[in-house]
Amino acid sequence: YEALLSTPADTRPGKNFSSLAAHMNLTSLIGWLIFGEAKDIPYYRLAAILHDVGKIIKPEAHLDGASLFFNEVIQKVKEEGVKGNIIDYLGVVKDRVEKHHSLDFKPDHIAAENERFPNEKIEEVFSKNEECSPFSEMLNQKSTADSINIENKWIKKLGEEEYRKRYSKCSALAYDHIKQNKGEKKIENNKVNGYIYYINFPGVQSFIEYFSNLKDISTASFMVDFIVSTLPFVHFDNLLQKTRLPLEALLAVSGGHSILVGRSDVEPEKFIDDLKNDSLLRDLDIELPITYKPFFANENLASYDVISDLMRESQFNSLKFKGSKILSLGLHRICDNCKERPAVDKVGEEYLCSRCKTIKDFANKRGFSARVKPKYIICNKEVDIGYNGIDPMVFISGGNSDDDPRYVSIIKFDANDASMYFANTLTWSEYVDKSFYTDYWIKKSLRETAKEYYNKNQEMVKRLIAGIQFLGGDEGLLISPALISINFMIDMIKKVYRNTGVTFKVGIVTVKPDHPVQFAVSTAEKIMDEAKIEKDEVNIDRNSIGILVSPSFVSPSAIRSFQRFGDFTILSYKNTISEVEDILNDVKVDISGKDENFKDFVREMESIVQFLYMHKNINETIIYLIRERVRHKEYSQLIDKILKSYKIDEKKINILDIYFILKNIDSGFSKVRE
Numbered sequence: 001y002e003a004l005l006s007t008p009a010d011t012r013p014g015k016n017f018s019s020l021a022a023h024m025n026l027t028s029l030i031g032w033l034i035f036g037e038a039k040d041i042p043y044y045r046l047a048a049i050l051h052d053v054g055k056i057i058k059p060e061a062h063l064d065g066a067s068l069f070f071n072e073v074i075q076k077v078k079e080e081g082v083k084g085n086i087i088d089y090l091g092v093v094k095d096r097v098e099k100h101h102s103l104d105f106k107p108d109h110i111a112a113e114n115e116r117f118p119n120e121k122i123e124e125v126f127s128k129n130e131e132c133s134p135f136s137e138m139l140n141q142k143s144t145a146d147s148i149n150i151e152n153k154w155i156k157k158l159g160e161e162e163y164r165k166r167y168s169k170c171s172a173l174a175y176d177h178i179k180q181n182k183g184e185k186k187i188e189n190n191k192v193n194g195y196i197y198y199i200n201f202p203g204v205q206s207f208i209e210y211f212s213n214l215k216d217i218s219t220a221s222f223m224v225d226f227i228v229s230t231l232p233f234v235h236f237d238n239l240l241q242k243t244r245l246p247l248e249a250l251l252a253v254s255g256g257h258s259i260l261v262g263r264s265d266v267e268p269e270k271f272i273d274d275l276k277n278d279s280l281l282r283d284l285d286i287e288l289p290i291t292y293k294p295f296f297a298n299e300n301l302a303s304y305d306v307i308s309d310l311m312r313e314s315q316f317n318s319l320k321f322k323g324s325k326i327l328s329l330g331l332h333r334i335c336d337n338c339k340e341r342p343a344v345d346k347v348g349e350e351y352l353c354s355r356c357k358t359i360k361d362f363a364n365k366r367g368f369s370a371r372v373k374p375k376y377i378i379c380n381k382e383v384d385i386g387y388n389g390i391d392p393m394v395f396i397s398g399g400n401s402d403d404d405p406r407y408v409s410i411i412k413f414d415a416n417d418a419s420m421y422f423a424n425t426l427t428w429s430e431y432v433d434k435s436f437y438t439d440y441w442i443k444k445s446l447r448e449t450a451k452e453y454y455n456k457n458q459e460m461v462k463r464l465i466a467g468i469q470f471l472g473g474d475e476g477l478l479i480s481p482a483l484i485s486i487n488f489m490i491d492m493i494k495k496v497y498r499n500t501g502v503t504f505k506v507g508i509v510t511v512k513p514d515h516p517v518q519f520a521v522s523t524a525e526k527i528m529d530e531a532k533i534e535k536d537e538v539n540i541d542r543n544s545i546g547i548l549v550s551p552s553f554v555s556p557s558a559i560r561s562f563q564r565f566g567d568f569t570i571l572s573y574k575n576t577i578s579e580v581e582d583i584l585n586d587v588k589v590d591i592s593g594k595d596e597n598f599k600d601f602v603r604e605m606e607s608i609v610q611f612l613y614m615h616k617n618i619n620e621t622i623i624y625l626i627r628e629r630v631r632h633k634e635y636s637q638l639i640d641k642i643l644k645s646y647k648i649d650e651k652k653i654n655i656l657d658i659y660f661i662l663k664n665i666d667s668g669f670s671k672v673r674e
Helices: 002-006 020-035 041-050 059-080 086-098 106-115 119-126 130-139 144-158 160-180 204-208 214-228 230-239 268-276 279-284 306-319 354-366 368-372 392-397 418-423 428-454 458-466 482-500 517-531 556-563 577-587 598-615 618-631 633-644 655-666
Strands: 192-200 250-254 257-263 290-297 345-347 350-352 375-378 381-384 408-415 468-472 475-481 504-511 544-549
Touching: 002 020, 002 428, 020 041, 020 106, 020 192, 020 257, 020 290, 020 428, 041 086, 059 086, 059 144, 106 428, 119 130, 119 160, 130 144, 130 160, 144 160, 192 268, 192 306, 204 214, 204 517, 214 230, 214 279, 214 354, 214 368, 214 392, 214 468, 214 517, 230 257, 230 268, 250 428, 268 290, 279 354, 290 306, 345 354, 350 354, 354 368, 368 458, 375 428, 392 408, 392 458, 392 475, 408 418, 408 482, 408 517, 418 428, 428 458, 428 468, 428 482, 458 468, 458 475, 458 482, 475 482, 475 517, 482 504, 482 544, 482 577, 482 655, 504 517, 504 655, 517 544, 517 556, 544 577, 544 655, 577 598, 577 633, 577 655, 598 618, 598 633, 598 655, 618 633, 633 655
Parallel strands: 504 544
Antiparallel strands: 192 257, 192 290, 250 257, 345 350, 375 381, 408 475, 408 504, 468 475
């Protein structure tokens, strides 16, 4: 998959801004929209999804490369002794792939026309910049082999590093020019082959925070994803008569919304009504705003700009007043769980409303237990999470019994300016790339970081895995042992950034395991928003972490009370990842569980914070810091960071930011004190 992602559909700069993976995905989707009812659609789909696979093997002669690929696959199937007609099936697919340049392989031509841009548009940019002359020469070649020969000539002349710089620069220039001069492409509504649907879950965060325990919150997080992705997919598939809905029809799933493409032989309003009448949505009292537009008509794809229209319409529909729903007149029993909706059933000793009962029913089947029961493969070893039946939050915190609770970190992270990231898109293939690319690298980065940390502290990694609540699109919600939460997120986000260029904001709130989890989740989200570093020329590093540690109750409305000390700000929440990393390097944190030297740094920070609150004077605290720096050389680097954060004109000093970074880790070393 990474090979397909890193291989461009067209290697000429400016001609294409999407990957081979996205191009082949789009080609297969178009094939299904055109020929979905054909008996040989399975052959056609597989041929479409693999038609350019030869570009990975032999980009200069990709048809030959495809033949080599299929020959090797067929040979391996024979060697494995696979029964059935699979070899004949692969033979038919291979034949179609080898002939995909013929005129009757329409989906490839339609996808390519949508993805590629006219030479004259690109030449307008390249002709004005001498550094782009190699790519101007490549544009006018008729074959990939000729383009590659020219590329090799210029690499030899300029050197690979200089060539790469020019390639990136000229591609960016071409992209900006095309974006500024791109006309809106309209498609006629007659002869529509397919529609695109935007399915949105309203009030995701309020729905998740509606529940008060970890098991229910975990299930609610899963339910949001299920309702916008799997449920619509199944409903549309059931409405189709002579074909099945292919996986490539689900273009994106992220942050409580999905984008689905369906054939026109299912009427859009029929699909929407069918989905809205689903018993699960009724029981949860959820109404999904669904908008749609023509996607493929008269062998033309709609412009990517239609996404903005769908989102605006969805937001407008969400704002429409549909009348107040009377939940209860007080004439009957109220739900014991939410204390809001009328109870409809008794489960054990509890009277529950339909929403709470539905979530609890699912939670008993696939909540917390669904993550701790399976075995995981970590570092090529089969690993048992080792859940022993204790309170789930205590288990995640690192405790071994209900009498051994540790502090636990609730972590919320999200991409910066995700709407702008996706808005700055020219084609459907580029959108598919961005959607899957970010999602893929978030999940892979977590997996890779877990493998690295497993060698440092196996038990804490198992607890973190048990605490994964949601991970998808460009965001996530984790519950982690406090001991590893900061270090883990730094290493994970760095991996995502290195592979995608997307920056993230992270909010961490560390509390006792018995803290009401819904308030901790909403507080983590608020801290995450506070942690965001706005884009400007000064702030190059926009990956940031905001941290709060509290032994008592916290809520979103309370976080600002920690920030101010008189007219000074002593807690900003805006810590860049590199700044936090520098602090952790100064204090030499060992997350394996040894805290010998680290405790001394924590005590020093505690004395500084104590001095501030006792003397209630910033200037006296600055003098105290300078004196401590002279008296204790071992703390000088840490104290320097506090002093450097002192901005008299802005009236700020990051004392609590640094204190909470150390306190967060320190709280994970030992049992919670009463």
